[in-house]
Amino acid sequence: MVRLSERTRESLTAYTFISPFFILFAIFGLYPILFTFYLSFFKWNALGPMTYNGFNNFKFVLTDSTFWTSFTNTLLINVMGTIPQLICALLLAVVLNSALLKGKQIFRVIYFLPNITSIVAVTLIFSVLFSSEGVATWIATSIFGMDMESISWRAGFWGPKIAIATMVFWRWLGYNMIIYLAGLQSIPGDLYEAAKIDGANAMVRLTQITLPLMKPFIIFTVLMSTIGGLQLFTEPYVYFSQSGSATTPKTGITMVIYLYSEAFRTNFFGTAAATAVVLFFLTIVFSLVNTFITNRLGGDQ
Amino acid sequence: MKATKKWLGLALSLVLVFVLAACGNSNNGNNTSNSSSNTGTNTNTSSNTDSSNTSKDEVVNLTFWTLGSNGYDVLVEEWNKANPNIQVTVQNTGDQTEHHNNLLTALSANSGAPDLFHLEIAFVDKFLENPEKFYNLNDLGAADIKDNYLDWKWKQVSSADGSYQLGIPTDIGPTAAYYRTDLAEAAGLPSDPDGFSAAISTWDKLIEVAKAYTASTGKPFVDSTDLLYNALRDQSNGEIYFAQADGSLIIEQNAQVKKAFDITVQGIQEGWIGSYGLWSPEWYNAMNTDGFVVSFSPAWMGGTFKGNAPDTAGKWQIAQLPEGAGNWGGAFVTIPKESKYPEQAYAFASWLLSKENQLKSFQSNGLFPSIPSLYNDEAFTSYTDEYFSGQQTGVAFGKAAERVSPVYYGSLHDTADGLVKAGLRNVLEIKADPQEEWNNAIAEIKKLTAR
Numbered sequence: 160m161v162r163l164s165e166r167t168r169e170s171l172t173a174y175t176f177i178s179p180f181f182i183l184f185a186i187f188g189l190y191p192i193l194f195t196f197y198l199s200f201f202k203w204n205a206l207g208p209m210t211y212n213g214f215n216n217f218k219f220v221l222t223d224s225t226f227w228t229s230f231t232n233t234l235l236i237n238v239m240g241t242i243p244q245l246i247c248a249l250l251l252a253v254v255l256n257s258a259l260l261k262g263k264q265i266f267r268v269i270y271f272l273p274n275i276t277s278i279v280a281v282t283l284i285f286s287v288l289f290s291s292e293g294v295a296t297w298i299a300t301s302i303f304g305m306d307m308e309s310i311s312w313r314a315g316f317w318g319p320k321i322a323i324a325t326m327v328f329w330r331w332l333g334y335n336m337i338i339y340l341a342g343l344q345s346i347p348g349d350l351y352e353a354a355k356i357d358g359a360n361a362m363v364r365l366t367q368i369t370l371p372l373m374k375p376f377i378i379f380t381v382l383m384s385t386i387g388g389l390q391l392f393t394e395p396y397v398y399f400s401q402s403g404s405a406t407t408p409k410t411g412i413t414m415v416i417y418l419y420s421e422a423f424r425t426n427f428f429g430t431a432a433a434t435a436v437v438l439f440f441l442t443i444v445f446s447l448v449n450t451f452i453t454n455r456l457g458g459d460q
Numbered sequence: 461m462k463a464t465k466k467w468l469g470l471a472l473s474l475v476l477v478f479v480l481a482a483c484g485n486s487n488n489g490n491n492t493s494n495s496s497s498n499t500g501t502n503t504n505t506s507s508n509t510d511s512s513n514t515s516k517d518e519v520v521n522l523t524f525w526t527l528g529s530n531g532y533d534v535l536v537e538e539w540n541k542a543n544p545n546i547q548v549t550v551q552n553t554g555d556q557t558e559h560h561n562n563l564l565t566a567l568s569a570n571s572g573a574p575d576l577f578h579l580e581i582a583f584v585d586k587f588l589e590n591p592e593k594f595y596n597l598n599d600l601g602a603a604d605i606k607d608n609y610l611d612w613k614w615k616q617v618s619s620a621d622g623s624y625q626l627g628i629p630t631d632i633g634p635t636a637a638y639y640r641t642d643l644a645e646a647a648g649l650p651s652d653p654d655g656f657s658a659a660i661s662t663w664d665k666l667i668e669v670a671k672a673y674t675a676s677t678g679k680p681f682v683d684s685t686d687l688l689y690n691a692l693r694d695q696s697n698g699e700i701y702f703a704q705a706d707g708s709l710i711i712e713q714n715a716q717v718k719k720a721f722d723i724t725v726q727g728i729q730e731g732w733i734g735s736y737g738l739w740s741p742e743w744y745n746a747m748n749t750d751g752f753v754v755s756f757s758p759a760w761m762g763g764t765f766k767g768n769a770p771d772t773a774g775k776w777q778i779a780q781l782p783e784g785a786g787n788w789g790g791a792f793v794t795i796p797k798e799s800k801y802p803e804q805a806y807a808f809a810s811w812l813l814s815k816e817n818q819l820k821s822f823q824s825n826g827l828f829p830s831i832p833s834l835y836n837d838e839a840f841t842s843y844t845d846e847y848f849s850g851q852q853t854g855v856a857f858g859k860a861a862e863r864v865s866p867v868y869y870g871s872l873h874d875t876a877d878g879l880v881k882a883g884l885r886n887v888l889e890i891k892a893d894p895q896e897e898w899n900n901a902i903a904e905i906k907k908l909t910a911r
Binding site: 205206207223313408423426 | 557561564565567568586587589590593871872874875878882885886889890904907908910911
């Protein structure tokens with residue numbers, strides 16, 4: 160019988176307890192990821208044999224104008240949907256955190272509700288709002304005085320992007336607000352008291368105390384929004400399938416829809432896997448860049 | 461010491477549980493005939509040997525994935541009552557892309573496929589390229605019933621030499637002109653089916669009639685770009701986008717596709733095509749009000765009309781398409797290789813698609829039978845439908861069915877078709893330049909074959 164030291168035994172126990180996660184992760188997480196990398200070098204229609212295709216899948220994806228359209232679409236929708244949303248979420252959190260407001264609990268629930276509703280249901284409702292008889296059309300025509308012809312919520316360049324960005328905004332506003340709220344509540348109140356005594360007004364307190372101390376939370380939300388935004392799929396997919404066609408028009412195609420079409424509409428699983436790999440690296444790059452920028456924004460304390 | 465042993469034992473068993481579970485899975489996946497559990501293997505062999513007369517103590521459960529509204533659930537209930545030893549469970553899906561993707565992933569993983577699958581014609585070639593994933597129905601006795609069905613329909617799912625049979629035909633989709641008798645009459649057009657068919661007997665005549673109607677009423681004559689395009693496209697001679705011989709792209713050589721595109725564009729620009737997207741709420745609303753006069757739709761669309769346009773009941777009749785007929789859709793029932801009970805599944809499928817039951821599916825859901833001997837059958841021809849002003853719909857679609865010539869699709873048909881229609885939608889919605897959209901669509905379709 161091998162004699163195990165106390166230390167080995169302890170770590171063995173610990174590993175045993177965490178092993179279910181790692182085993183499950185290896186089967187359902189790691190294996191598909193590695194297989195995707197492997198698959199990206201092959202030609203495969205999911206039923207027949209796989210044939211080696213070298214870097215041709217990547218070459219195809221990276222030279223396909225539709226892919227680059229999906230790339231710019233994804234970025235534009237994200238910029239339009241995320242930046243205003245994070246700013247609004249922060250302001251809302253500050254308001255909810257202030258002592259002035261009554262019924263905070265109710266507001267928190269109301270703002271968080273969109274996040275736990277079904278995306279498909281939400282998209283269907285927004286499809287109605289953005290139909291030719293919808294509220295959005297009414298606002299655009301009668302308040303902003305645009306003519307019906309120039310706004311096409313499904314086919315124009317900006318229309319679909321505005322519609323989808325609005326859905327993203329609506330859905331994630333409450334989620335980010337809750338995170339900011341948690342952040343705000345972790346800031347000790349005596350800092351504000353001290354600042355008040357020193358004569359700092361509300362604006363100064365916001366920019367000099369709240370924002371710098373909120374930085375970790377802001378970085379977290381920016382990171383999560385970046386990763387989530389690059390994977391935008393359900394909203395545009397459901398929104399455009401409303402028009403009853405098996406293809407998503409170019410104006411609304413996102414990178415994951417491109418990937419999905421490759422795999423499940425045309426059955427080129429190799430190029431779909433290559434798209435996933437490209438998306439993987441793009442996500443890393445954008446996460447790093449955005450974290451870097453956000454880190455710089457607040458200045459250093 | 462004891463404690464160590466105990467922990468080690470626990471750790472080992474935990475690891476084993478997961479590893480074994482994983483192994484069990486992959487085994488099951490690689491050779492499905494060897495079911496993962498021992499009991500499974502036993503039932504498997506026994507049922508394979510004497511399945512024609514199922515042993516009395518054993519109940520076989522079959523799953524059947526069906527597509528769209530077809531009334532098969534009612535027939536399945538009937539079957540289940542008559543066959544207590546073979547119980548069929550229906551799982552219905554409305555979205556056809558989703559329906560076939562579910563099968564694709566199940567077949568690819570070698571796990572989760574049903575015993576019976578309702579396969580739509582537009583997706584057939586994808587699966588026909590991989591026959592090893594399905595039972596050859598000729599081995600199960602399909603060769604004996606071959607002559608009951610339309611020859612061209614049967615051959616759509618046969619191998620070139622006829623030795624392999626992927627499925628049994630369900631319905632076909634002869635396309636005709638659903639038209640509003642009251643609106644036609646108000647516009648001074650003949651309101652009886654023969655007269656109306658004569659008034660639109662060529663596409664040029666249709667364009668003239670449509671233009672005149674739109675000029676006087678300000679309303680569209682034809683309902684949607686997709687359906688007009690389909691009707692014209694399906695009149696192609698034998699092939700549409702891809703060649704049957706070698707699968708090469710022939711869209712630029714097929715004058716009928718270009719004609720379909722051009723006439724649809726003309727309709728959009730002259731305003732006689734409605735802007736209603738196919739399957740959209742606006743389209744349903746238009747058919748329930750006075751939104752359009754004609755819809756070029758296949759026989760199975762009758763159920764859609766009845767379900768979505770109750771207010772216009774009795775105001776519709778069926779006339780013939782200009783310049784010949786077309787066929788859109790129709791399906792087959794197939795038996796994926798994963799099924800452990802192919803013989804029972806075949807027994808059910810051949811019952812479901814028999815002459816009597818195809819007649820029932822026609823009467824309940826308008827599924828046009830693929831069994832030609834029904835076309836002259838009294839029960840079939842005498843069937844009238846109050847929704848269609850008491851017209852003998854079997855006879856009306858039968859006329860269209862007689863003129864149908866089968867076409868080859870190819871595994872990329874659905875995608876290529878979607879790209880052309882996306883171009884048409886751009887012409888409709890953002891007034892894009894048609895020539896540019898046509899060129900774009902061709903370029904995109906060429907990319908499909910370049911991957």
